[in-house]
Amino acid sequence: MQERTMAATEIARQAGEGARGVPLSGHVGFDSMPDQLVNKSVNHGFCFNILCVGETGLGKSTLMDTLFNTKFEGEPTQHNQPGVQLKSNTYELQESNVRLKLTVVNTVGFGDQINKEDSYKSIVEFIDTQFEAYLQEELKIKRTLHSYHDTRIHACLYFIAPTGHSLKSLDLVTMKKLDSKVNIIPIIAKSDAISKSELAKFKIKITSELVSNGVQIYQFPTDDETVAEINSTMNGHLPFAVVGSTEEVKIGNKMVRARQYPWGTVQVENENHCDFVKLREMLIRVNMEDLREQTHTRHYELYRRCKLEEMGFKDTDPDSKPFSLQETYEAKRNEFMGELQKKEEEMRQMFVQRVKEKEAELKEAEKELHEKFDRLKKLHQDEKKKLEDKKKALDDELNGFKQKKTAAELLQAQNQQAGSSATLKKDKERKNNPWLCTE
Amino acid sequence: MIERPDSAVSSVARNLEGYVGFANLPNQVYRKSVKRGFEFTLMVVGESGLGKSTLINSLFLTDLYSKDYPGPSQRIKKTVQVEQSKVLIKEGGVQLTLTIVDTPGFGDAVDNSNCWQPVINYIDSKFEDFLNAESRVNRRQMPDNRVHCCLYFIAPSGHGLKPLDIEFMKRLHDKVNVIPLIAKADTLTPEECQLFKKQIMKEIQEHKIKIYEFPDTEDDEDSKLIRKIKEKMPLAVVGSNVVIEVNGRKVRGRQYPWGVAEEGIIVENGEHCDFTVLRNMLIRTHMQDLKDVTNNVHYENYRSKKLAAVTCNGVDATKNKGQLTKSPLAQMEEERREHVMKMKKMETEMEQVFEMKVKEKKQKLKDSEAELERRHEQMKKNLEAQYKELEEKRRQFEEERNNWESQQRILEQQKLDSSKTMEKNKKKGKIF
Numbered sequence: 027m028q029e030r031t032m033a034a035t036e037i038a039r040q041a042g043e044g045a046r047g048v049p050l051s052g053h054v055g056f057d058s059m060p061d062q063l064v065n066k067s068v069n070h071g072f073c074f075n076i077l078c079v080g081e082t083g084l085g086k087s088t089l090m091d092t093l094f095n096t097k098f099e100g101e102p103t104q105h106n107q108p109g110v111q112l113k114s115n116t117y118e119l120q121e122s123n124v125r126l127k128l129t130v131v132n133t134v135g136f137g138d139q140i141n142k143e144d145s146y147k148s149i150v151e152f153i154d155t156q157f158e159a160y161l162q163e164e165l166k167i168k169r170t171l172h173s174y175h176d177t178r179i180h181a182c183l184y185f186i187a188p189t190g191h192s193l194k195s196l197d198l199v200t201m202k203k204l205d206s207k208v209n210i211i212p213i214i215a216k217s218d219a220i221s222k223s224e225l226a227k228f229k230i231k232i233t234s235e236l237v238s239n240g241v242q243i244y245q246f247p248t249d250d251e252t253v254a255e256i257n258s259t260m261n262g263h264l265p266f267a268v269v270g271s272t273e274e275v276k277i278g279n280k281m282v283r284a285r286q287y288p289w290g291t292v293q294v295e296n297e298n299h300c301d302f303v304k305l306r307e308m309l310i311r312v313n314m315e316d317l318r319e320q321t322h323t324r325h326y327e328l329y330r331r332c333k334l335e336e337m338g339f340k341d342t343d344p345d346s347k348p349f350s351l352q353e354t355y356e357a358k359r360n361e362f363m364g365e366l367q368k369k370e371e372e373m374r375q376m377f378v379q380r381v382k383e384k385e386a387e388l389k390e391a392e393k394e395l396h397e398k399f400d401r402l403k404k405l406h407q408d409e410k411k412k413l414e415d416k417k418k419a420l421d422d423e424l425n426g427f428k429q430k431k432t433a434a435e436l437l438q439a440q441n442q443q444a445g446s447s448a449t450l451k452k453d454k455e456r457k458n459n460p461w462l463c464t465e
Numbered sequence: 466m467i468e469r470p471d472s473a474v475s476s477v478a479r480n481l482e483g484y485v486g487f488a489n490l491p492n493q494v495y496r497k498s499v500k501r502g503f504e505f506t507l508m509v510v511g512e513s514g515l516g517k518s519t520l521i522n523s524l525f526l527t528d529l530y531s532k533d534y535p536g537p538s539q540r541i542k543k544t545v546q547v548e549q550s551k552v553l554i555k556e557g558g559v560q561l562t563l564t565i566v567d568t569p570g571f572g573d574a575v576d577n578s579n580c581w582q583p584v585i586n587y588i589d590s591k592f593e594d595f596l597n598a599e600s601r602v603n604r605r606q607m608p609d610n611r612v613h614c615c616l617y618f619i620a621p622s623g624h625g626l627k628p629l630d631i632e633f634m635k636r637l638h639d640k641v642n643v644i645p646l647i648a649k650a651d652t653l654t655p656e657e658c659q660l661f662k663k664q665i666m667k668e669i670q671e672h673k674i675k676i677y678e679f680p681d682t683e684d685d686e687d688s689k690l691i692r693k694i695k696e697k698m699p700l701a702v703v704g705s706n707v708v709i710e711v712n713g714r715k716v717r718g719r720q721y722p723w724g725v726a727e728e729g730i731i732v733e734n735g736e737h738c739d740f741t742v743l744r745n746m747l748i749r750t751h752m753q754d755l756k757d758v759t760n761n762v763h764y765e766n767y768r769s770k771k772l773a774a775v776t777c778n779g780v781d782a783t784k785n786k787g788q789l790t791k792s793p794l795a796q797m798e799e800e801r802r803e804h805v806m807k808m809k810k811m812e813t814e815m816e817q818v819f820e821m822k823v824k825e826k827k828q829k830l831k832d833s834e835a836e837l838e839r840r841h842e843q844m845k846k847n848l849e850a851q852y853k854e855l856e857e858k859r860r861q862f863e864e865e866r867n868n869w870e871s872q873q874r875i876l877e878q879q880k881l882d883s884s885k886t887m888e889k890n891k892k893k894g895k896i897f
Contacts, residue, residue: 045551045562052526055749056505057557060498062753064491072490095483121488167772172761250500311486315493327604334602362797366804373808377815384819388826395830399837406844413851420859427866434873441880 068124073176074314075129075156077208079149079200080185081137082107084215089183089270090130092283092294093306094119097272098130107135110148129177137196146200153179153207157329164330178326180317181244181309182208185215186232186265190224193235201241207325209244209317211309212236217267217300218285218292225267232265246308247316260308266301269294502560504609505752506549506591508641509565510584510633511618512572515648520616520704521565523717524744527554528706529565545570545580547587566612572629581633588612588640592767611764614677614747614755615641618648619699623657625664634674640763642677642755644747645669650701650739651719651726658701665699679746680754694746700739 078086082105091097099115114131131152136145156178163174184201186193204210212232214220220228236243243264246257271294275284283294294302309317338358509517518530529552549566566587571580591611598607615637619630634643645665650658669676676698679691703726705717711725718725747755 045553045564047553047555048527048529050526050554050556054524054526054554054556055744056503056554056561056752057559058749059503059559059561059752060495062750063498064495066753066757067494068491072487074487093485095485119485119487121485124488124490126487126490167769169765169769250496252496306486311489312493314487314490315497319497330604331602339602359797362801366801369804370808370811373812377819381819384823388823388830392830395834395837399841402841406841406848409848413848413855417855420855420862424862427862427869431869438876 071125071127073127073129074318075131075177075179075181077112077131077133077149077153077179077182078185079133079136079182079204080215081187082135084185084187085270086132086183086185086215088272089185089213089215089268091272092270092302093310094128105135105138107138109139110134110136110145112148112152127175131179142196145196146203149200150203150207153204154329157207157326158333160326161330161333178321179208180314180321182210183309184210184212186212188214188216188219188228188267190220190228192231198235198239198241201236201243202239205242206328209320209325210241211244211305212265213301213305214265214267216269218269218287220267229263229265229267244317244320246313253312256312257308260304263301263304266305266308268302268305269300270302499559502562504562504564505756506564506566506610506612506614507747508567508584508588508612508615509618510568510571510615511648512620513569515618515620516702516704517567517616517618517648519706520646520648520702522706523704523740524747525554525563527552545574545583547583564610577629580629581636584633585636585640588637589767592640592764593771595764596768596771609756609760611759612641613752613759615643617643617645619645619665621647621649621652621661621701623653623661625661626668631668631672631674634669634676635672638675639766642758642763643674644677645699646743647699647701649703651703651721653701662697662699662701677755677758679751694742697739697742700743702740702743704740 076090078090080086083102087098087102094117096117096119098117111134112131113134114129116127116129119126119128133149136149139145160174160176160178163169163171182204184197184204186197201210201212214225214228214232217225246253246261248254248258248261269285269292271283271285271292273283273285274281275286275291275293276282277284277291277293282296285292285294293299297303338361507521509521511517518535521529529550534550546569547566548569549564551562551564554561554563568584571584574580588611595607595609595611598604617630617634619626630645634645637643647653647658647661647665653661679694682688682691703719705719705726707717707719709716709718709720709725711718716725
């Protein structure tokens with residue numbers, strides 16, 4: 027609360043910084059500026075998104091119908107949902123000359139599962155998705171923010187079951203997860219089940235539990251004097267105990283919205299019976315615009331900041347000099363291109379490696395092959411040599427034999443000659459001695 | 466015509482069955498805007514001596530330019546400067562931070578080429594400041610110092626626009642809301658003024674200069690008013706800081722020997738003089754619209770050009786027309802995906818080439834192995850043939866030898882026998 031007061035005066039001071047005040051000597055006419063602004067907004071139409079979180083059967087849809095005096099679509103849900111889903115519907119409403127594009131988002135199946143650990147996740151995801159969509163639009167090169175349909179959740183009504191004792195742990199866990207993402211307004215649903223005295227104690231218990239668990243709920247702003255008083259009073263009535271009803275009952279001579287019991291009638295718009303009127307005042311008539319502004323300037327900025335930091339954007343470089351947008355984008359882009367190139371290089375390197383390995387393998391195989399054939403060759407050479415030797419041996423023998431043969435033949439020839447001469451001699455002798463008998 | 470962004474189309478709205486309360490939203494908006502205060506930056510451009518400072522003082526009914534803070538024409542400069550004065554004025558609970566930007570030295574030199582450049586630079590630098598502030602990670606309330614409106618003063622020559630006028634307006638109509646004014650209109654007779662205005666508008670259309678256009682409204686009365694104003698464009702103004710009494714009335718005007726040229730409301734056929742029109746239009750009815758057009762049209766133009774330059778990095782702009790709807794980050798994401806695909810393709814290609822080469826090499830190896838095998842086989846065969854030959858030869862030889870040897874033995878035996886016989890015979894035969 028104090029933060030906001032400071033922020034407002036900051037703005038005023040900054041606006042006037044460096045400016046000197048000068049008096050006007052007549053009516054200039056710029057006091058119509060707020061009207062000009064209002065006219066523009068009215069022409070453009072307003073937009074508001076409410077998220078209702080609460081267990082099945084707590085009267086969320088009925089309360090929406092009652093708040094906006096109209097029957098919204100939808101069937102009451104069963105308890106057998108497997109997980110928490112969010113259903114959103116958009117309606118165009120008009121009151122006098124003001125057009126409002128209202129989106130109501132309901133949690134379906136919240137609190138119905140046996141294991142509720144992940145119940146809050148789909149809600150957080152949904153809220154983040156809307157932030158992301160806006161961020162993407164904001165970052166586009168050609169953007170149309172002027173006509174963008176803002177789907178960010180401006181208010182979250184958290185429905186607390188009217189047990190009369192304390193908050194359930196599911197409630198605490200969920201609210202803790204949501205309090206930095208959305209404006210939480212806790213309300214006690216179906217509060218006609220609690221008596222007045224129990225209600226007071228219940229409210230105190232809830233508030234103290236919220237405080238002790240550090241859950242930040244939405245505080246109605248007290249920095250604008252026109253509404254400071256009413257807002258601060260209302261802050262003390264939180265959480266609002268509400269009753270919703272679309273049925274009408276005749277009280278006196280009027281038809282009022284009420285719930286009829288055998289023991290009496292609970293009138294929705296009777297401030298003694300429940301805080302419905304307070305809720306309507308605060309949520310719609312007084313602070314709708316502030317809820318929207320808080321969502322944009324606080325919750326969305328936080329989301330954006332986290333997202334950008336996650337992506338590596340910084341506001342100052344290592345020397346603490348501020349980055350210009352161009353520098354930031356160029357730096358990011360260079361980093362990105364560098365990464366891509368590195369990946370490419372890595373892949374190439376890997377390939378080069380594989381090629382090398384394969385080449386080595388094949389070379390090995392080639393070497394082995396050559397070795398094998400070298401060995402065979404060598405064997406072959408050996409065989410050849412043996413053959414040669416054998417051949418030589420044969421030749422030698424052949425030659426030897428030839429020589430022997432020729433020698434023998436020569437001898438034989440000589441013998442024959444001698445023999446023949448001897449024979450001749452003998453013949454001669456015989457002739458000479460005819461009585462020599464030779465046989 | 467400046468293109469305006471489409472406003473939301475209203476569809477059939479639900480009827481509510483009772484009081485809800487959001488009809489109070491406009492009041493909430495009103496309240497918050499008053500608390501925040503307003504900002505407006507007005508630029509005045511024109512040669513010296515055209516009455517710019519006087520007009521400003523008159524418009525805002527204050528001594529913005531005074532002896533202590535002299536106006537642009539009093540500050541003689543050698544080159545065109547762009548200077549700003551900031552004042553804070555309050556009225557009816559509404560606070561306005563007004564910044565007046567003036568350009569002393571504009572059009573006063575002999576050679577006025579590029580005298581619009583400092584002005585363009587100033588406007589761009591304000592856009593850049595805003596862009597940087599908007600793009601920070603940690604954003605705070607961003608003061609809006611962008612130039613919302615530029616009053617361009619035309620000298621009352623009565624003939625038409627000067628080349629400098631045309632050049633300046635052409636260069637600035639894409640960056641700021643340009644409202645041309647005929648200065649010192651009390652030097653023109655009403656007829657001359659009419660002709661002059663017609664001539665100027667004609668030339669503006671010829672040169673396709675986009676001056677600030679009033680938005681159409683649904684309200685009939687307002688539309689009538691707007692049409693009337695459009696007919697009077699460009700507005701011819703007379704400014705005065707002096708209050709003179711005329712016929713018991715106190716008016717702001719200029720006193721001449723032949724009368725008083727009043728600046729304020731002259732009820733002539735229900736027509737107001739152009740100065741009042743200017744003030745009403747600029748301050749009382751269209752100040753917000755001027756800011757909106759600056760924000761939604763001129764600033765967005767600047768921003769998309771700037772960001773396109775960053776992401777396209779010198780790539781041909783025509784190729785990237787379709788990509789301007791993405792944010793630079795989304796574009797990087799897409800580039801990343803493209804790159805992944807490219808890498809995959811490259812990988813498969815390389816893989817293919819690799820396989821093919823390996824197959825080739827393996828085939829070659831196989832072939833050379835086969836070749837070597839073949840050769841080896843052949844040599845073996847060769848060797849075997851030779852062996853066989855040798856065997857044959859040996860066998861033949863052995864056979865021959867054996868034959869011969871046996872022959873020899875026979876011969877030997879014969880010889881032995883014959884010698885024996887001879888011996889015997891000798892023994893026997895010698896007797897004969």
